[in-house]
Amino acid sequence: MPNLKISPPNQDVPSTSQTHCHHCGEICADASITADDKAFCCEGCKFVYELLRDNNLCTYYDISAQSGVSFKNALPDKRRSRFDYLDDPQTQQSLLEFTNGLIAKTTFHLPQIHCSSCLWLLEKLHKLSNGIISSRVDFMRKEVSITFDPEQISLRGVVELLTTIGYEPELRQQNISISSNKKQNNATTTTATSLYLKIGIAGFAFGNTMIFSFPEYLSGVGELDSRLRMFFGIMSIALALPVLLYSASGYFQSSWQSLKQRHINLDVPIAIGILALFVRSVVEIASGATSGYLDSFTGLVFLLLCGKLFQQKTFDAIAFDRDYKSYFPIAVTVRRKGSSGADETTIPLSALGVGERMIIRNNELIPADSVLESAVGHVDYSFVTGESAPVEVLCGNVLYAGGRVMGAALEMTSVKDVSQSYLTSLWNNETFQKHPQSALEQVSDTFGAYFTAFVLVLAGAAFLAWLPNVGTAVNAATAVLVIACPCAMTLAAPFALGWTLKIFGNAGFYLKNTSVVLELTRINAVVFDKTGTLTNARTNRVQYKGQGLTSHEQEYLAAALRHSTHPLTRSIATVMQYVGMPAAQLQISNYEEIPSRGFQCRVEEHYVRVGSAEFVGGETVENTTIISANVHPERLHFQSPHLESQHLQGAQVHIAIDGAYKGLFNVNAEYRRGLAKLFSQLRPKHKLYLLSGDNDAEHDTLSDLFTDDRAMAFFQTPQDKLDCVKTLQESGLGVAMVGDGLNDAGALRQSNVGIALAEERGTFSPACDAVMSAHKLDRLADFIGFAGYTRRVIIAAFWISVVYNIVGLSCAVMGLLSPLVSAVLMPVSNATVIGFTTAATILGAKLRKI
Amino acid sequence: MATEMVMILVGFSTAFALTFLAAFIWAVKSGQFKDNTTPALRILVDDKE
Structure with missing residues (x-):
């Protein structure tokens, strides 16, 4: 029944819908646009083809066929003046990373980058314009860094060149506040770089100290030449010092910070353990008793850092911290009274005040609340309200910031500042200011506090038990500090959560960080938005x-x-x-x-x-x-x-x-497909709610999904949604919010887990904890279930580490700890924990088909 | 005698190993670990020039 055509396809008319554009692969609606016997869907594609052909760049089409960027969704706005604001020195300064008058550097985000052809063409920009010195693409981030000669080509020229070949840079408000943004970026890059260095140095020291320790393990204590033993000991200390001072420095800083705040986090027992290991090794080497525990020490630091790296897996192409600034343009066209009457000029959005007469064209966003001056127009408020159908507005009506103009260009006068408008004032809510402690921090801090107390008490008890014999007492007490390993939290959690993050990522569910996995296990209410979430916008x-x-x-x-x-x-x-x-x-x-x-x-x-x-x-x-x-x-x-x-x-x-x-x-x-099944899967363990900004036309359809009428709310403003989530949380529920637009931004931020749906990777999504590919929504229940499974894996790994700790600590308390015992026990226990969590998580995902 | 030989050889081998560590540090500092997707794609693209 679904595919009943009005009449059989007409055989006489050549089926033009089968011709694909040589440039972008879209179906050509009209066969008249051709060049060199190749068909194109529009003049834009043909123009790019001719430009590339004239510059001998047709390899572009050989790398992957029909790879071009379609112009169908691009703004039909061909006015040269729309980049006027790029001539403004202040805007230029904020977009340029470096300039000295001879060369200038800038980086653009190009969401259109999708294949190796894009990469190839964007790195050949210097063939299209002499002014461009070089260009470098970062594929995952969809960024291109361009070095150019400002004498020959202006910043605006570069943007226009990119736009001509179909890669219009994304120039948003957020890029403007870039100075802070870039600093933040640099900071994360530096931590990533220094983590690699720390791991490299710890790994290097681990391998070499292990070799220095072997002679003693093989020959037995006392058999080795004492001079040789001293030599190996000194070499080990020399290698272990950088590990203590550089690789492990993060643990000392972090535990010092937390102690200053009269608080114990998980890094405290780690810092005590590694410090005890190092000091005791140095003492034993200096006294000539043994060759120390430095292989255990370096190995432990190496594995801990590996766990940290594993947990740091991030999705470069996805930003989790966007606010309205990422959506808004950086410039707006205004009509100002100039010398020759009313002139159209383009000004940076930051310079937009109240009372400006703006011209907003088809598909552009209204940047500030304003009053319509044109007679009539259409505005799509799906960003703001979730209402899917465009609204008709008449002269004198108030237009809200965030609305998208459809059809003819509209003239309007701004009545509020950009940041004080109806939608954007949502970001002034206190929810956006506070940064609650994450679930992982809570769990690991509690664990760290108990673990530290337990180890200190046990070390004290061991000391007292041996007391008349001070030497053995000190020995036993330090041995307890050395051997006790909080590896259930420090290794099991990073590996289990890290794997889960990767598995989710492969399945189209991108989490902001590993802590979100734990947050997911605490969810017992799921709130859905309608437009764009339950429906496909x-x-x-x-x-x-x-x-x-x-x-x-x-x-x-x-x-x-x-x-x-x-x-x-x-x-x-x-x-x-x-x-x-x-x-x-x-x-x-x-x-x-x-x-x-x-x-x-x-x-x-x-x-x-x-x-x-x-x-x-x-x-x-x-x-x-x-x-x-x-x-x-x-x-x-x-x-x-x-x-x-x-x-x-x-x-x-x-x-x-x-x-x-x-x-x-x-x-x-x-x-969307599979909703009925998803809801029946979620219903036993979760309360389900609907918060729609749209009207209640779909009420009857939705009552099949939300069995209770009270669980559905329509006509919700962005602020209502936020308050609603807050009320649910105050009644003791852990709330997951599933939404898509800016109108859900407040609710996403307020909820325990905010999940933003994205139609494709790299599309804009508001600040959230997780981004989900929209067609994976029907797997949400499976994802929540798997998060619970991961939590059980970590608990199982905790019991494994308890067994090892019992064995190790009994040796320590009895004063039987030797470098060999430590060298065997610590790697074996760590390897078991890592191996178990890795295997259990991956197998679990396979069995659950995630 | 054997003890001294071992000490000298261990010293040399450690010094040699340090050059590899230095190479690794250089590789990290020069940004080779920052982006490991793009270079992999770049090498697949043939240049007919």
Whole structure:
């Protein structure tokens, strides 16, 4: 039933929809754009091809075919003036990393980077312009660093060049506040670099001290030449010193910090242990008793650091800390009274004040609350409210920051500052200021405190028990400090959580850090947003109900619909193209749009009217579904039968041709697949809520999922959502919020685990704890379940380490600790813990098919 | 005699091993561990010039 076409594909007309653009691979709607016998979908693609051909850069297409960036989704704005703000010295300064007048360096984020062809072309920029000295791509971060000669090409020239070849840099507010941003970036790079260095030095010392210790282990105590033993001991100390002073320095700093705050964290017992190991080794080597425990010492530090590195796995391409600044443009076009009347100029957004007259074009965001000056327009508020359908606004209406202008450009006067607007003031909420302690910190700090107390008490007891014999007493007490290893937390947790992070990442669920895994195990309420979360914001379900259309009528209709700029009719035009309806070029005349009613036009000799029922003259339709298909920008889905409600709802577009009513198109948001199953999986252990900014038109459909009416709330403002999550938390629930837009930003931040859905990797998502590929939403219950499994693995590893600690500590208390015992016991216990957690986590993921 | 021989040889071998450590430190400092995806892709691209 879903794929009923209006008529069989017309055999006479060559199926143009099968021709793919040589540049970007999109379907060519129109076969007339060609160059060198190659077809292109639009003039933009053809232009890039010719530019590359003229510069001998056609290798671009050989590396991977049809690799170009499509211009379909790019702003249709071709005005040169839109980059005017890049000539502003202040803006330039904030975008340039370095300049001395002869060379300048800058880095751009290019979300379009997707294949090795992109990499190749972007590193050949110097062939397209003499002013560019070199360019370097960081593929994972989707960044290009460009060195250029400012005498020959301006910053604006570089941006324009990138834009011409389809890679328009993402220039956002956030890039402007870059000075702080870059410092932060540099800081993380430095810690990563220094961690590698620390591990390298610890590993080097570990390997060599182990070799120096072997002669004694093999020959037995006292058998080795005393001079040789002293020599090996001194060499070991020489190697171990950098490990103590550099590699292990982080543990000392961290435990010192926590002790100063009268608090014990997990680094305290580690610092005590490694300090005891080192001091006792030096004493024993100096007294000539043994060759010390320095192999155990360096090995321990090496493994601890490896655990740290493992836990630090990050997803470069994903940013978890974006706020509204990442969405907003860095410049805005304003009309100011200049010498020659009212001039259009582009100013940086930071310079935008109240009372400025702004011009916002199709697809641009409104940067500040303002009052509309144009007569009428359409604004898509899905960012702010979650409401999916565009809103019609009239002159004098207040427009909220974050709305996206659809169709014709609008003029408006700002009434509030950018940061004080309705949406952006959400970020002034205290939720965005506080940084609560993470679950992992809580657990490991508690563990660290108990462990430290336990070790100190045991060492004291051992000392007292041996007391008349001071030598043995000191020996036993220090042995306890040396051998006690909190490896359940220091090794088991990093490896188990690190593996889980990697496994989730491969499955399309990217966590901010390992602590989120533990947070997930504490969740017992899940809150969903509707638009873009439960529904797919980019896919519409389009159904045609009415009389059959002849293939000529389809042609007229397709041509007319494509001419309109209204998002609804564009959706329908797309679906018609994808189900193989003809797309001939027809003459359109007398086009007339009547606000909030529809439009009419003449196609060839026929008269087409599209719009609301009263405008078109609708009548009752026989309920036959003629076409029904879901549009997706890349491919066509056919609708799944579940969740389809019986009666018509959503937006309707009626059509009439030559005065005769033909039928209506019903455009609905499409629900994601697998929701019913997901909800039945979640329901036993979690309370489920819906917070929608949209209207309650879908209430009946949703009550299948949310069995309780009280669990659903509609017409929620971003602030309402935040408060709602807070109320749930105050009633003792651990809340996971699943959302997608800026309107969920507050709730995502307030919740224990904020999960942002992203349609594809690298798309914008608000600040959150986890980013999830939107098509993986149906696996959410499995992900939460696996987080619980990981927690059980860590607990099991804890008991393994308890067994080793009992063996080791009994040796220590009895005064039997020797370098050999330590050299065997510590690596074996560490290896078992690491091996067990790794194997258990990976096997568990395989069994659960994650 | 054998003891002195061992000491000298151990000294030499450690000094030699230190050069590898130095090479590793240089590699980290020169940023070779910062981005390990792009160079792998870069090498796959043929230049017909």
